[in-house]
Amino acid sequence: MWQAEHVQALLQARGHTVQLLGMTTKGDQILDRSLSKVGGKGLFVKELETALEEGRAHIAVHSLKDVPMELPPGFALACVMEREDPRDAFVSPAHASLAALPQGAVVGTSSLRRQVLLQALRPDLRIEPLRGNLDTRLRKLDEGQYDAIVLAAAGLKRLGLESRIRATFEPADMLPAAGQGALGIEVRSDRQDLVDALAPLADQTTWLTVAAERAVSRAMGGSCSMPLAAHGTFTSGTLQLDAAWGDTEGRLPLVRAQASAPVTTLAQAEALGLAIAQRLREGGARGAEPAAPQA
Template sequence: MPETPKKLTIATRASRLALWQAEHVRDRLQELYPLCEVGLLTMTTRGDQILDRSLSKVGGKGLFVKELETALLDGRADLAVHSLKDVPVDLHSPFALSVVLERDDPRDAFVSNGYGSMDELPAGAVVGTSSLRREAQIRQRHPGLVVQPLRGNLDTRLGKLDRGDYAAIILAAAGLRRLGLEARIRGYLPVEQSLPAAGQGALGIEVLEARADMHAWLAPLADPATTACALAERAVSRVLGGSCQVPLAAYAQVQGGTLAVDALVAEPDGSVIIRARAAGPVADAAALGERVAQDLLAKGARPILDRLSMPDASA
């Protein structure tokens, strides 16, 4: 390992959840390297600024990382901390996903002030969600509900619920738990009912691929099981060209020495949901993800992917 770092700067979005995530990594690094000064560079990304349109209509999740990558390029920051599900699967040179940290709860959470579960919601009730993946699965299981877009940071979304704009909202459980808001969760959606997004609940650290020193310093933060799951899930998304325009889910679990991968592609209205599953050795994580993706294509996912990925598909 190279000489112990003296000073490191973490690029992060300015939202409360993003700051918690960056501070978590900062604290882990300071435990590893007590003499290192670890600071934060807070930034507002384009994804944070555009709140009147869904991500699928404004460029996708990559909008949350571009400004942070600029800070890595110009030397203002040494590493960037992301929610892994926000990191594009086709990350190109000169950037690299250096490590994936241990995953928190990957499930979606049901949050409501008046109802205890999805099944309690009456026909016509308005449910807010930021993701086409969640929307398609909700529409299939609960066709009588009205699903509407929900943008903004976590506090903004909860505020819209409290204001009465929605009967319920669906959020990632991990974000609520990290901010000490677990009491807001009325229930967890089983993965069989709401298959998570690739990387949901995990944190990823991005650096310049040429920074061998950073890769070595960060290596102790990596969680092997979560890394294997992330490799499989992101392989599914990469093969299918996954984007915010497509309802796509991928979720892997390690059980003993076996990795099981589940994935789906859906029509946004939930009228069609195509599922696939594969299991095998943990060492074959990426290949398992690719196999599941090919299975989805063989089952008829290609027409859905092609149509929804067209430039005017979400216009």
């Protein structure tokens, strides 16, 4: 809702009339299992796409890391907005940092990416599942179910909860997810009028960066069922892209890859992402198996 209200305010400031259609999704409702076991991040967008298809809604505002890498036919990503802090945040009432946690401490996250990166930093920790909205996750922490939890810094900052952040992970230690911290706006692909109206909200640097990140995940067959991280940074027209893949069973070492290239177009951004995915595979990362053909 914060995201939708944020976009509403920006569009209204430009003279548009905007009404909110509040919805919940299966991703919001299924809280007793990890996303990787119940259908993935697409659970957060399907109901919104149905509302677009039926004409009940005209635009859908998403946290981009929750948007599947391939949109269904008839839909388009019309706008990617300027990115908030893409990093992960360490949240704990009693411990100042990950390094300060005692041996065997319980850390909550349902992200396979965070799980493998935490295990690489602190193999002794117990990583336990954590689902629910932000308030629910913080309540479970405060009740003592966890010694610490790891959340996206962007969500805490947007909801005025930045004071709960005890430490922020630098990407070198905890590489963010593809698209983390960025908002994407989805429309029906035949609505060029909406694409034009949303154009002033777009941030080209963010769009190019997340396009490269998402290309890594797409090439690896990535979803929330894959422990994959991808994060890009722009410097003077050159995009540096870092990625990491881990084995949730702990049998294989963490695989990292890095490359940089001048990027001014989406095609160049995606090409860099494909090159990184290839380096991950060459380093031992395992992509998702292609789906079996339908009988």
